[in-house]
Structure formats: structure tokens, C-alpha cells
Amino acid sequence: MNFKYVSYLWDEAKAKSLGNNQVDLLIYRSNLLGADLRLTNYGGGNTSCKTTEKHPLTNEPTEVMWVKGSGGDLGTLKKSGLAALYMDRLLDLKKIYRGLQYEDEMVELFNHCIYDLNSKAPSIDTPLHAFLPFKHIDHLHPDAVIAIAASKDGKAINQELFEGKLGWVDWQRPGFDLGLKLADCLAQNPDIKGIILGQHGLFTWGDEAYSSYLNTLEVIEKASEYLASNEGKRRPVFGGVKIQALEKEQRLTQASKLAPILRGLCSSYQQMVGHFTDDERVLQFVNSNDLDKLAPLGTSCPDHFLRTKIRPLVLELAPDEDITDYKKIKEKLIPAFEEYRKGYTAYYEQCKHPNSPKIRDTNPVVILWKGVGMFTFAKDKQTARVASEFYINAINVMRGAEAISEYISLALQEAFNIEYWLLEEAKLQRMPKEKPLSRKVALITGSAGGIGKAIAKKFVQEGACVVLCDNDADRLKGAEEEFEKTYGKDSFSSNVVDVTDNQSIAKLYQTACLAFGGVDIIVNSAGISISRTIEETKESEWDLMYDILVKGQFLISQQGVEILRKQGLGGDIVNIVSKNALVSGPNNAGYGSAKAAQLHLSRLLAAELGKDKIRVNSVNPDAVIADSKIWAGAWAEGRAKAYGVTVEELPKFYASRTLLNEIILPEDIANGVFACVGGLLNKSTGNVINVDGGLAAAFVR
Template identity: 50%
Template sequence: MNTATTPFPRWDDAATAGMDEPHLLLYRSNLLGSDLRITNYGGGNTSAKIVHKDPLTGRDVEVLWVKGSGGDVGSMKLDGFSTLYMDKLRALQGLYRGLEHEDEMVGYLPHCTFNLNTRAASIDTPLHSSLPYTHVDHMHPDAVIAIAAMANSEAITRQVFGGTVGWMPWLRPGYELGQQLKAYNEAHPGLRGIVLGGHGLFSWGETSKACYENTVDLIETAQNWLAAERAEKKVQVFGGARFESLPDAQRDATLARVLPVLRGLASAAGGHKLLHLNTSAEVMQFVNSAELEPLAALGTSCPDHFLRTKIRPLIVPESVYSLEGAALKDALNQLLAGYRADYAAYYERCKRATSPALRDPNPVVLLLPRIGMVTIAKDKATARIAGEFYVNAVNVMREANAVDRYVGLPEQEAFDIEYWLLEEAKLQRMPKPKPLVGRVAFITGGAGGIGQAIARRMLQEGACVVLADIDQTALDSVTAALAKAHGKDHVRGVLCNVTDEASVIAAYGRAAVEFGGVDILVSNAGIASAAPIDETTLELWNRNQSILATGYFLVGREAFKVMKAQGVGGSIVMIASKNGMVASAQATAYCAAKAAEIQLSRSFALEGAPLGIRSNVVNPDAVIRGSKIWTGKWSEERAAANKIEEGDLEAFYRDRSMLKRSVFPEDIAEATYFFACEDLSAKSTGNILNVDAGNLAAFTR
């Protein structure tokens, strides 16, 4: 956990000069969300009660602006706030029928909407509307939750804040908690905030700036107190170290072997998943500690942490991940089966008559002593965020146990949050996932024109991509551009020489560490050369064979190994050429190597079929725009071979085709996507798809 010695972001009066109240609220929200010591991603909410003209009556009315459902205070925009009439929210009290019926109150919130705002109000809306203050923050700072999760939380809260902050026991967010907050505040005038047991902090102010400064001052007070107590007691954090971390190279080699197996087992029943590795200092201190097992078994305290990380993590001991081959798979399978059985038993113990059906029983958080934490989810961002939430939980456990005794959320309360009907309704409203969500595409020649186009197409359909290329400068540029357009969670670049076995193996190891494995290989790295057959040197021949035949074999073989270890199938797409089907004059070395790629793909299709691994070929022809191979001597050589000017090449190839159309990188990307997507081509393997605008000589036979 960062300490209070690192200052919180400061309120900038110059930046906020001239802002109206809604924009001041947005500024405050983004500022609070910019520091994970204040609140975790998607956690907490902010509000302001602002006077507006009623669009129907023209009269001044009080409107509650509050963060809407599902938003994140750190990244939200103005349209992320719900707006509701305060007089209508107050009138809801007459409809409230008690704790057993409080969920029905959510159905009334849309009737309170101001100015036809379509942003759905969150379950925390009653908490903000019940407090009389103009500006209210509800944050989940690790330091305050640590105090809230202590066995003697109420007494310690009084001690830390000198009686200026109240304390209330745990209660699930909703209308009842809003009413209790209101009553508590009325009974204890002059408070600066209220700590909710096991949950977080409510704080307030008469202006947005005053509210922000009050919030961060309370959090800083908690941090300083915890640091002083820890220093005074001289406690060993988490009972001291039990393990030493593996050296980075050994750790990564272990993960490259273990994660594809783990990912495949977790994906087998619940659909494709992605993994995220966290080796932060906080995580390593926890997974290497003497108290790992007993603390991990207690689960998390804050409901926001719990919703993202499940009831408890799974610990993977070194005796399991040090195994290899079938023994590793069997041991991991037994661990996961045990976790699933425990989770199903938890569901049976706690379920209610109205509970939704059992969800995916696989773990979200896996703790590996000496290695770190791996989180698993259906997409990379969700896996990463789950890990960040568990880091929050680790921070809470560390601070709480150092001063008092950490207390997790009671099991039934945890279940009621996880299987809350309102949360289930939110899940059901989520859009259908894109076809390639949860898949990882490894693209060689990824920095070239065709490689980039393929990457963009995969990313558009939800895949994560690993761009492999030998040109570091181009790779960095393309990776950054795609990450900016599609999100940094989804794109990785790795330097790879496809002719170097060690380089290829290392690149796949990187893909395993970053995402957990590979589902789609697009073998696209290439060169082109021309020479009359009697002038074709052995060097030229070997260069073509090395990159286009041996290189395709190496990247295909390593993809095959990873897909086999995962055990959930996969797709190999080889970008060959029209020249693999029909020879061109003065291109012997190139044509022979491209023909080898086609036959290589058929071999992968043959051996991959029993494993659900498909292999197919896309044959482009004359893709000039954006293609690297046309920027060198190849363009000059093909122009000379066809007795035309270089500037006439595109028109020459276009007019040579049956359809009289040019072929672009995006056309190759579309064909590649077809073979990569199981929804489109699940029954296609060993096939060839020509994308050449029609070339009679290259018709497949």
C-alpha cells in the first residue's frame, strides 16, 4: 500500500475556475478515482444536490446528481451521472415496506428521473439522497476499509478520528441502509463522515472542493494512524516470509508451461477465458507469507472486492506447478475440481428460493507462492481489474491484522451480494459478447500492412492480439497505435525472429505470461525475392526457405504445442500466396517456399483434427497497398519481370485479375477472420481460400 508520504492529488483552483456545479462534481469524481488509495476501479460513488429549472414548470427544483449504475468515478464523463428529482426521492419513503421488500424500491427510481436522463440509477442512490449534505462522497479506501474490517472496528474508528467520524455495522447497500444513515446522522450532529463496517467511508462537504478535501483528509488520517500503529507494534507483516520469490526468468519459464494448461482447464466448461499475472510487491509479500492460507480462507470484506474476486481464492502450491506434462494437468485438474466442489457446496448452503442458478464455479483469483497472483475472467480487462481488487483486499488484510484482527464478510452476506437479484438483472442486461472475446491471436509479421489489418479485424471482434515482428521500431509504433485505438489490455508486441527457434519459443512464452496462451495463429511473416532460375543463389534460396518454410514451421509447431496443452482446440491460418498454387517467372525460391506453406498447413490440419485444431490457408495476390514486401527490391523486380514501370504495378495486377479489382490488406484480414472464427468456419480445416480477385491459373484443384 502506498503510504501517506505520497500526497494525494490536489484540487486545482485554476483548472476549476468558471466550472458549473455538474462539471465541478465531475472534476471531483475523476480526481478521487485517479488514486487507487482512495477507491478501486468502479468502486464508490459521488453526488451533488443542484438546483435546476424544471423543464415542465420552469420552477427551481433540487436535483440529485449521482454516479450511475456500472460507472467508474475515475474515467466517467458527465453522462455517467443519473439525475433525479429530490422531492420525488423523498416521497419514496411513503412506499417503503421494510427490509424484506427493499429491492422493489429500485423499480421506483426511474420514476424520479429528471430531464429524461437515460443513465440508470445505482443501488447506492438512496444512500446519497438520504443524507442532508449538498456534496457526498462514498469511497472504498484501503486504509479505511482496513479499520472497518477489524474485529474492534467501532472502537478503533472512534480512536482514529477522535469521535468526528461515526460508525455503523455492515448492511447491504439499499434503501434500508439509506434510512439508517439518515437516522444515525441526525442522532450524531457535527460528524465529518461515517464508516460502514467492512465496507467503506461516507464523507461530505458544502462545496465540491470542501467535500474532496474532507474525504482525502480522512483517508490520510487513517493511513497515518495505521502506519504509526504498525511501527509501534513492530509486527511482522503477514507473520513474516515463508517463501522466496523465484528469479524472473525461472518464474516466466514456469508460467509459460503452466498457464496454458490452467487456462484450458478453466475454459473447458465455462467458455474461453483470459489470464492476468500480478507480481506487485503487495502480492508477492502476501503469497510468500506464513499467513497466506489462513488469511486467504477468510475471503474479502468490502462487497466491491468480493463481487470481483469470488468467495475466496485458490492457492496453487509449488508441488503442483513444478510438475510437467500429464502430471501437471492431472494435479491442476484435481485442484480446480476441489474448488468447484467447495463453491457448489457454498451455493447449496446459502442459496435462497429466489436465488439465480449456480454461476461458473471456477476460481477467479489463484495465488502461487514464489510466483504471484493469476486472475481469470472472460476478457483481459476484467481479469486485470479482478487482480487490482484483490490487491485492495490484500492491503486491507495486511493493515487490519497488523493492528487488530481481520474479519471477512460473513458467508451468507457474501452470497447474498454475489447472487443478489439486482446484480443478476445487471448481468442479464449486458450485451452479447463479440465472437472472439476470450481468444488470443498471435500474428507474425504483425507490424506490416497485412499484419496490422488482420490485428485490427481480430480486435474489432473482441480478441486480444500478440503482434510478433523482427522490426522493433515498427512493432513499437503499431502496438502503441492499436493499443490506443482498442485499449492497452488487448494488445501486446513481442520481438520475434521466426527463423530462430529460441526466439519463437520465447515469443510464445511471452504470450502465455501476458494472456495465458494462444487460440489463433496467423502465420504472416514474409519476404519476397525475384531472380531468373539460373541466377538464383543458394543464399537467396535458403533465405526464402528459412523465413517462409522453416519460419512457418516453427511458429506453427509452437502454436500447436500451446493449443494441445490448452485442450480447447484452436485455429491456424497461414498467409501463403497465389504463387503457392501457380509458379511465376523469375521467382523460383519464393514460389517453392510458398508451396511448402500450403502443404505444411495440410499437415497441421491432419494432426490437429483429433484435438480440435483447425489449419487453413489464405492465398493473397498482389497486395501492394501497405505491404512491406513491395517497399523494397521486389517491386522493381516484378516490374522488370513483367516489362512495365513500377508505378503501373497496381493497375497491372488489377487488370490481370478476372474481377478487375485490386486486393487490399483488409480483404486478407476478412478471409483470415473467417477461418479464425469458430462461429463461421468450425467445420473448415485443410482448406485454401484465394483472395486474388480471380486468377484462373491459381484455382485450387
């Protein structure tokens, strides 16, 4: 198949391997459709099939509809994400439907139609699939089709382009009544192969999984081709270029400097995590003459604005604005944020109903910077990234609509009715409780292995996004692969770093700010150990330990504090020190004194940074041998020699000298660090937590 604007992914051999199992074919088709963001966005759209199954009580054949359940994603859909419902019961709901005013009560009744008791909760779009008679149905949000659906002349364009083969239903909030309208449209136009929903999306169908898939692609391909052939004919794209974008590196530098300031301003209600993109489509929009006309209109498709809010905030900053004085920049931006919050509040007050949920966070989700790109802020990285993707979808829609006609957005009242829909509110209330480190970003040095990696794992498990960094590129790559496989790509970012080099550190923090908008927790875990008598210790070895342990902790903290202050959200610095900072052991002058310097530097910073609500605490481990590069080298031999035991005997030796007689693992140190940042010690700073099995000589007091 030759498609230019959509991806034809159907593998006949794969499809044949599924036999005649229509549910498996539904899942296969759904995954293919969800893999192409030009067809539908993450979490958007739904698909269905109708099969004949045995009634569990009578063994009689009964028709069942399998449809994507509430909150799922087509690209990752599995059987557990489907809702399976009796068709006869769904059709019986028509008999008791009381009209548009009582729309919401029908959703509760879907539960009385469930066939598979392991079903996902049925979505609001269930009747839209049930009331169309086709065996396989696709409902997607393709940018090209929505561009037609959201244009002033969309209905006429649809009629001409598809020669009457696609029906049209004007905008209406999804639900039972819209399902009835789709059925009416088909009844009046029995030869159509799909229906465009005004300002919303597309319904297509087929008698088989493949014919439905092919029909869907063909419709979207034709719409895409039409837009492409008309682009630039009426007028230049988005009215032409108004401002030139900065060069790539300059864009990233500017964005990374501003991101923490924006993150702080966006977090006035609740803390947010950020995402930045300078995608070509974004730059084309933000640099255009039409930006000021189109951005205030807002988005059209409900799936778009539910993720992005109805409108973005457009910054009135020059692309090359000097961001050096962050206080000055913040003062310049505060009025724009206050105006946005007032505008959102006015929108709520104007459109609210007596039973509407309380107003939500009034801060922007999408922030546009001319010449630079787009920031998005949400509760976690995935949500912020997806919001960015959705707004790019909205940009595509506006570009296409303006190419063929004139873009029209959804009426504010209709947008509000979706955003503050009681059913949407109920979905939000069902969300699981956030974890202790949700909405937090943690940067951990030396996190490619050992203690650092254990801390990073603990933090991700507790809800944080982490920035992995290490001076060992190969080891860091292994950690990246492990984290992506175990926790997903949105859980982390990474960069090779030399903690003794300011430029390397600046690059590391740039990575953190572009990936997540800033940083909240800084853990200095990078380390080195050399065990020698004083006469054997080389000056170069002494300098190396002080550079990595003391200077490295200082430089990482120094640049990190600047970002924490830009955000104005407080934060944590936790330093992995050692019992050797307090205990005088043999053959340890260089390492022990460097650790003592680390510990006192922690105290000094705690005293200095308290006014900024930045807590500085230390964790003192001892003899953490597992997964440690330090213990893989000469350090283990040196310590074994100092204590008169073999290297193999070291773990047992260290455990035997503790009060608890315990071997200390990297996970134990991670738990100690989490204790400092997990919320229970928010009023503690300047502390030392010993995680050493109990060594009386290392007691602080």
C-alpha cells in the same frame, strides 16, 4: 498540501476554469479520486452533487441530484455517466417504502425520479447520497479505511482514531434501507465529517467540490498513517515469511509455463482469458505464514468479491516445480480444481434462496502460487486485470486489519446475497452479446504493418486479444501506439520476434502467456519476397526466403502447438500463403517454391493436429500492395519488370487480370482469415481460401 499516502491532484487553475458549474466540478473531482487506486478501485465507489435547476415544465427552481450511474468508473466518468434525479421525488420514496423485505422494488421506482432523460441508469447507492443533506458527497472503497472497517475492533478503533468525527454503520447490503441508516447516523451525530460502512467503505462530504475532495483525502490519509505506524508492532506482517520467492526471471518463466494449463482448467465451463502479476504486495501475501489462515476467509468489501469470487484457489505446487511434463502437472492440479468447484457448489446450495439465479461458473477467478505470484481469469483481459487489482486491494485490507486488530471477512450468506442479488443478475443479463472472437487470444506474426496488422485490427474489432510481433522494432512501436490509442491497452500485448530463432519465439510465447494466459489462434503472416530469375537468385536469398517463410512458419507453429495442447481447448493455425504456391509465374523460383512448401506444411499439420481439435487452414492472397514493406522494396520493381509494366501500373495490372477486376487490400485478407476462425468454419481444416480477386490458375480444384 502534504499527503504521504494519497495523491493530492487538485489543480486550482483547472477548477477555476470550470467556473461555478457544480456538475463539471463533480466530474473533475470524481476523475481525480478515481485516478488513485488507493482511494477506490476500478468501477467502484460513487460521487454526487446537488444543484438547483429549472423544472422543464414549470420553469420553477427545483433541486436535482447528480450521482454516478450504474456500472460507471470514477476515473473515466463523463456527464453521460451520471444519473440526474429530482430530490423531492427521491425523498417522497420514503413515504412508500415498505421495509427491508421489499428493498429491491425501490430500484425500479428510481426511474420515476429522473430529471435528465439522458441519464445513466441510477445505481443501487442512489438513496445513500439522496438522504444525506450535503451538496457534495464521496463514497469510496479505500483500502486503509476498509482495513479498519473489516477488523474485529474496527468500531472502537474508528471512535478512538477519529475522536468521534466519523460515524459508523454496521455492515448492510447497499440499498434504500442503508440510505436511511446513514441519515439516522448523521442525525445522532450531527458534527461528524463522514461515516465508515462496516466491512464496506467510506462516505465523506462537503459544501463545495473542493472541501469534499479535501475531506476525503484527509480521512484516508489519517487511516493510512495509522495503519503504517502500527504495521509490524503486534506481530510480523502476515505472520512473517514462510517461503522465499523465486528470482524475477524464474518467476516469469514458471508462470508462463503454468498459465496455459491453468487457463484450460479454468475454462471447463466457459473459455477464459488470463492475467499474471508478481506484484510485491502479492508476493508478501502468498509467501507468508498467514496465507493458509487468511485466504480461505475470503474478501470483505462487496466490490472485491464480486470481481474475484469470495475465495481464491491456492496451488499446492513448489515454486520451482518442474512444469516440463504438462500432462503430469495437469493430473496433479485437477483434484484441486475439482475440490474448489465442489466447495463453490456447496456454498451456493447452502446459501441459495428459492428465487436465486442459477449457479454460475464454479471455477476460481484468483489463483495464488506461493513463491511465484497470482493469476486471474475472466471473460476478457480487462476484467481479468481488474480482478487482479481488486484482490490486491483485498490483500491490502487483510494486511492493514491484521496490523491493528484481527481481519474478519463477510459472512458467507451476506456474500451470497450480494453475488446472487437479483439486481446484479439483471445487470449481467443486460450485458451486450459477446463478439465472435471474445475470450480468444490471437498471435499474428508480421503484425506491425500490412496484412498482419490488418488481421490484428480485425480480430480486436471482433473481440479478441492480440499479440503483435514483428522483427522491425520501430514499426512495431508505431503499431503499439496505434492500438493503444484506438483499442486500449488491454486489447494487445507485443514483442519483437525473429521467426527463425527458437529463443526469440519462446520469449514471444512467454509474453502471450503472461499477458493473456495462453493463445488460441496463431496466424503466420511474417513474410519476405525476392523476385529474380533463376540465374540472378543468390543462394543467400534462397535461404533467407525459406528460413522466414517455411522454417518460420514451422517454428512458430511448433511452439504454439505445445501451448494449445496444454490448454486442451483446441485452436486455429492460419497461414498466409500466396497464389504463387499454386501458380507458376516468371522470375519467382525461390519465393514460389517456398510458398508451395508453406501450403503443403499447412496440409500436413492439419492432418496431424486434427486429433487435438486444432484446425489448420491457409489463406492465399495475391498482389496486396497497400502498407506492405515487401512492395516498398525491390520486389515491386522485380514484378513490374517481369510483367513489362511500371511500378505505378502494378495495382491496376494485377486487378485487370482477375476475374472480378478488383484491387486486393490488407483488409480483404483479414476478412478471409476471420472467416476461418470466426465460428462458422469450426468443422473445417486443411482448406485454402483464395483472396485474390479470382485467378483461375490458382484454383485449388
